[in-house]
Amino acid sequence: MKNQDIIALEKDYVMQTYGRFPVAIERGQGATLYDFEGKEYVDFASGIGVNSLGYAYPAWVKAVSDQAGKLAHISNLYYSEPMGTLSKRLCEITGMARVFYCNSGAESNEGAIKLARKYSFDKYGKGRSKIITLQNSFHGRTISTLAATGQDVFHQYFFPFTEDFAYVPANDIDALKAEMTEDTCAVLMELIQGEGGVLPLDPEYVKAVRKLTEEKDVLMMIDEVQTGIGRTGTFFCYMGYGIQPDVVSTAKGLGGGLPLGAIFASKKTEAVLGSGTHATTFGANPICCAGAHAVLDVVANDAFLQEVEKKGAYMREKIEAFGNDTILGVRGKGLMIGVIVPDGMHKELAKKMTEAGVLVLTAGVNAIRLLPPLVISYEEMDKGLAIMKKVFDGGAE
Numbered sequence: 001m002k003n004q005d006i007i008a009l010e011k012d013y014v015m016q017t018y019g020r021f022p023v024a025i026e027r028g029q030g031a032t033l034y035d036f037e038g039k040e041y042v043d044f045a046s047g048i049g050v051n052s053l054g055y056a057y058p059a060w061v062k063a064v065s066d067q068a069g070k071l072a073h074i075s076n077l078y079y080s081e082p083m084g085t086l087s088k089r090l091c092e093i094t095g096m097a098r099v100f101y102c103n104s105g106a107e108s109n110e111g112a113i114k115l116a117r118k119y120s121f122d123k124y125g126k127g128r129s130k131i132i133t134l135q136n137s138f139h140g141r142t143i144s145t146l147a148a149t150g151q152d153v154f155h156q157y158f159f160p161f162t163e164d165f166a167y168v169p170a171n172d173i174d175a176l177k178a179e180m181t182e183d184t185c186a187v188l189m190e191l192i193q194g195e196g197g198v199l200p201l202d203p204e205y206v207k208a209v210r211k212l213t214e215e216k217d218v219l220m221m222i223d224e225v226q227t228g229i230g231r232t233g234t235f236f237c238y239m240g241y242g243i244q245p246d247v248v249s250t251a252k253g254l255g256g257g258l259p260l261g262a263i264f265a266s267k268k269t270e271a272v273l274g275s276g277t278h279a280t281t282f283g284a285n286p287i288c289c290a291g292a293h294a295v296l297d298v299v300a301n302d303a304f305l306q307e308v309e310k311k312g313a314y315m316r317e318k319i320e321a322f323g324n325d326t327i328l329g330v331r332g333k334g335l336m337i338g339v340i341v342p343d344g345m346h347k348e349l350a351k352k353m354t355e356a357g358v359l360v361l362t363a364g365v366n367a368i369r370l371l372p373p374l375v376i377s378y379e380e381m382d383k384g385l386a387i388m389k390k391v392f393d394g395g396a397e
């Protein structure tokens with residue numbers, strides 16, 4: 001098939017929910033992708049932060065294929081080895097006590113919301129259900145996670161939304177204090193707002209949130225769906241902030257390309273979701289867990305995480321050195337990078353870059369967002385950066 005044939009099928013048969021780039025990808029190798037006519041793209045997007053090991057990573061392919069040949073799915077009515085061993089590894093890496101597996105980021109936040117409300121109900125009874133999130137946040141597309149998302153554009157059409165979410169400005173501890181009334185059970189926040197525009201929280205603010213939530217027995221829940229699994233140069237972003245949350249949600253990079261989400265509970269919250277209170281058919285799918293094992297083999301390693309940090313610094317420096325007036329700033333941590341351009345210009349630039357051969361994302365109102373595979377080589381970074389520079393300089397069509 002040709003690129004256009006595939007694009008035409010989508011136009012005819014698929015609900016038109018996505019604004020896609022006009023690119024059809026057949027296969028990938030490392031951080032390089034190829035369309036159906038052999039055109040090459042450098043990947044600075046990794047399927048929105050999912051393909052932590054890039055494409056066709058041999059150990060991941062083997063782990064997933066071997067597991068597919070043994071046991072693809074069994075449900076959570078039975079025990080399976082990849083889930084058991086993965087849980088032990090994840091808890092040891094994170095210092096969290098227990099894990100629950102689901103299939104996406106929205107679902108992991110949905111579970112975290114349930115956990116928070118039940119924690120409070122078990123201890124204090126009804127009337128303590130408020131969950132505070134940040135303005136400009138993004139937590140998912142289910143009815144409850146849309147409600148948790150602190151952006152008005154997401155609060156349309158699908159009424160009624162789940163009740164009792166409140167939104168406060170990021171990095172303003174007084175605003176959080178004022179909102180944190182007796183009826184509050186949890187705060188939920190990203191440490192670097194991803195979809196919102198690659199906006200990192202101040203370390204002092206995050207520490208103050210930890211202190212405040214501890215004092216009030218309000219759960220501190222960190223959405224690590226995008227920032228997790230090595231993306232920012234520590235295994236979870238909270239580790240770089242020197243805090244230990246009560247609940248962590250993650251997904252995107254965990255399965256290395258397979259749908260796997262997880263909710264982590266601390267010692268204090270480990271027993272909240274007891275028998276019969278939460279479940280999902282596909283959760284902890286053995287193939288997905290085998291993929292996650294292969295991801296951990298590579299990513300849960302200090303030398304590798306330092307390299308992520310180093311590559312991120314390298315990319316940020318190179319972009320700053322473009323010296324292009326359209327670039328108003330470069331922010332982020334590790335391989336989660338936002339290139340800030342004048343409001344509204346990000347989409348057109350991203351489209352031009354994509355057409356010129358480097359896949360990039362956008363975020364917020366003014367960010368070109370880069371989430372390359374964590375294993376990207378310096379050669380691939382240089383290639384992609386050269387294409388970005390050319391577009392910034394107006395040299396690419």
Ligand SMILES: *Cc1c(COP(=O)(O)O)cnc(C)c1O
Nearest residue numbers: 104105106138139140194225226
């Ligand atoms: C992507 C994302 C989600 C939603 O994850 P899905 O897998 O698309 O449901 C939630 N929170 C954050 C921070 C995300 O980046």
